[in-house]
Amino acid sequence: METHTMKTSWTCRALGLCLGALAPALGYGQESIYSAPQIDYPSGAPNYQYNYEQPQQFYAAPEAPQALPAVDTVSAASYYNLLERVEKLESEAAEEACKEVDIIGKPTQKWSGRVHFDYWNFPDNSALPNFLESGDANDGGDDFIGFRRLRFGVAGDVSENMVYKIEMEFANPSKLAFKDAYLGWSELPFLHTVLLGNQKRPYGLDHLNSSRYNVFMERPFTVEAFNQDARRLGLQSYGVSEGESWNWRFGYFLMDDLAQTGGQYDDNYQSEIAGRLANTFWYDETSGGRGYAHWAVSGSAAFPGSGGDDHFLTRPEARTDAKWYDTGTLGASNYQLVGLEGVLNIGAFSLVGEYQHVHANRSANPDVDFGGGYVYAAYWLTGEYTPWERDSGTLGRTKPLENFWIVNRCDGCRSYGWGAWQVAARYSYGDFSDQDIFGGVGESVTLGVNWWWNPNARVQFNYINGRISDRVVAGAPSDAGWYDMFGLRFMVDF
Numbered sequence: 001m002e003t004h005t006m007k008t009s010w011t012c013r014a015l016g017l018c019l020g021a022l023a024p025a026l027g028y029g030q031e032s033i034y035s036a037p038q039i040d041y042p043s044g045a046p047n048y049q050y051n052y053e054q055p056q057q058f059y060a061a062p063e064a065p066q067a068l069p070a071v072d073t074v075s076a077a078s079y080y081n082l083l084e085r086v087e088k089l090e091s092e093a094a095e096e097a098c099k100e101v102d103i104i105g106k107p108t109q110k111w112s113g114r115v116h117f118d119y120w121n122f123p124d125n126s127a128l129p130n131f132l133e134s135g136d137a138n139d140g141g142d143d144f145i146g147f148r149r150l151r152f153g154v155a156g157d158v159s160e161n162m163v164y165k166i167e168m169e170f171a172n173p174s175k176l177a178f179k180d181a182y183l184g185w186s187e188l189p190f191l192h193t194v195l196l197g198n199q200k201r202p203y204g205l206d207h208l209n210s211s212r213y214n215v216f217m218e219r220p221f222t223v224e225a226f227n228q229d230a231r232r233l234g235l236q237s238y239g240v241s242e243g244e245s246w247n248w249r250f251g252y253f254l255m256d257d258l259a260q261t262g263g264q265y266d267d268n269y270q271s272e273i274a275g276r277l278a279n280t281f282w283y284d285e286t287s288g289g290r291g292y293a294h295w296a297v298s299g300s301a302a303f304p305g306s307g308g309d310d311h312f313l314t315r316p317e318a319r320t321d322a323k324w325y326d327t328g329t330l331g332a333s334n335y336q337l338v339g340l341e342g343v344l345n346i347g348a349f350s351l352v353g354e355y356q357h358v359h360a361n362r363s364a365n366p367d368v369d370f371g372g373g374y375v376y377a378a379y380w381l382t383g384e385y386t387p388w389e390r391d392s393g394t395l396g397r398t399k400p401l402e403n404f405w406i407v408n409r410c411d412g413c414r415s416y417g418w419g420a421w422q423v424a425a426r427y428s429y430g431d432f433s434d435q436d437i438f439g440g441v442g443e444s445v446t447l448g449v450n451w452w453w454n455p456n457a458r459v460q461f462n463y464i465n466g467r468i469s470d471r472v473v474a475g476a477p478s479d480a481g482w483y484d485m486f487g488l489r490f491m492v493d494f
Helices: 002-034 076-097 127-134 221-226
Strands: 110-121 144-159 162-169 177-188 192-200 231-240 246-254 271-283 291-302 311-314 325-329 332-346 349-362 368-380 404-408 414-418 420-434 437-454 457-471 481-493
Touching: 127 457, 127 481, 144 177, 221 311, 221 349, 221 368, 221 420, 325 420, 368 437, 404 437
Parallel strands: none
Antiparallel strands: 110 144, 110 481, 144 162, 162 177, 177 192, 192 231, 231 246, 246 271, 271 291, 291 332, 311 325, 325 437, 332 349, 349 368, 368 420, 404 414, 420 437, 437 457, 457 481
C-alpha cells in the first residue's frame, strides 16, 4: 500500500513539472489568436501594416465564479432510513393491490410456555390487615414461596383462515385450569377475526396486557376486582384498521369462570356483552416506535340474574392467601361498567393510567357504585423502551440493548453484560364500599424494579405500602389499617 502511494506521488510531481513548463507557451499561443502582437520595428526598416481581425467568439465569456447556495445535508443513516421507508410503502402498496393467502398443507403448531416463581413476605402490620390475612389481629400471615404461573400451550392454524389455541395452567396441580382455549376464523370481511372459546374479556388494559410484559408483579385493585381472572367462555370479534391506528374487540360472554369445569349446566346463562375501542393516535415510525400515545374506552353490560356473579373481590395487589376486598353478592339484576385508559411513551419514559366505574342496579336495595383506577410511571435506566402492539393496543416485549451474561476469560478476568434495568412507581385506588356494602377502600403505592436478563427472562422486585379502610368484617378489631409487603419474581417464557 505504501509503495503504491509513493509511485502515485512521483507521477503527480512529474506531470506538474511538465504542465508548468508548457504553461507560458500555451498562454502565448492563446493570446496570439485573439490579438496581434505589438512589434516595435527598428528605424528605417520597412513598416508593414498588418490588419488583424478579432476572431468571432462562438461562446459566452465566462462570468466570475459565484458562491454556491447553502445546502442542508442529512446523515447517511437518515438517507438509508428514507430509502427503506419508500421501499416499504411500495411493497405494501403492491401487497394491497394483490394480496394472497398462504396455502397450508396441514395444520401448524407453535408451542409456548411461561414460568413465574414468586417469593412474598408479609410482615406483621396493623390489626385489620393481620386479621384479614390470618384471622388473628397479631399475626400477619405466612410468607408465600412457589409458582405463581406455570403454563404450557400450543397454537397454530388449522387451515388458511382458521386458528386454534390451547393453554393449560399447572401452578396448582390440584386445580388444573385452562387459560386461552379457543378455535377461530381469520381474514373475515367486516369482523376480521372471530374467536370462540375461553378468552380475555375486553376491558382493563392491565389485564389485556400479557403477564409476560406487565411492569408490576400483580394487577391493580379495580382491574382485578371487576375482571377476575379475565377469561370467560365467549364469542368475540377482533378488528384493526389500515395503518393500525385503530383497533377494537367486542363480544358475548358467559359470566361464570369455567376454567376448571369446562362448561355449565344452567338455563340462567348469566351473560355479558362487552367491547373496547382503542386508538394509537401517535406512533413515531422514524424511531421504530420509541414514541407513541394511546387512548381507549371500554364497557360492559352484565346480567348476572340470581347466579351470584355480581360479586367483586380482590387481593391487596400482592399474592396474599386471602382476598381482603370483598363486596359479597350484591343481588343486582344487572350492572354496567365503563373504563377509560391512556398511555404516553417518550423513549425510555412511560406514563400509564386507567379508570373504571361500575354501577349495579338492585331491585330490593338501593343501587350501588364502585370504582377506582391507577397511574404509574416507568423509566429505563439503560436506555431501552417499552414496545407497543398497535394491532391490539397492548404492551409488547422489551429487547435489552445488552443481555445479562458473565463468563470467565482465558486471561483470568471476566466479561459480562448488565441486561436492561427499569424502575417504576404506581399509585392505585379502589372503592368497593357504598350504601350497605362495606367491601373496603384501598390505597397503595408500589415501587418496582425490573431486571431483564434477555427478551425472555427477567427478575421483578416490588415493595408495597398500602392502607385499607371502610372494611367491615365480623370479628375484626377495626375497619382500617396500614400494611407493607415485599415481592420477588423470577420469570421466563418461550
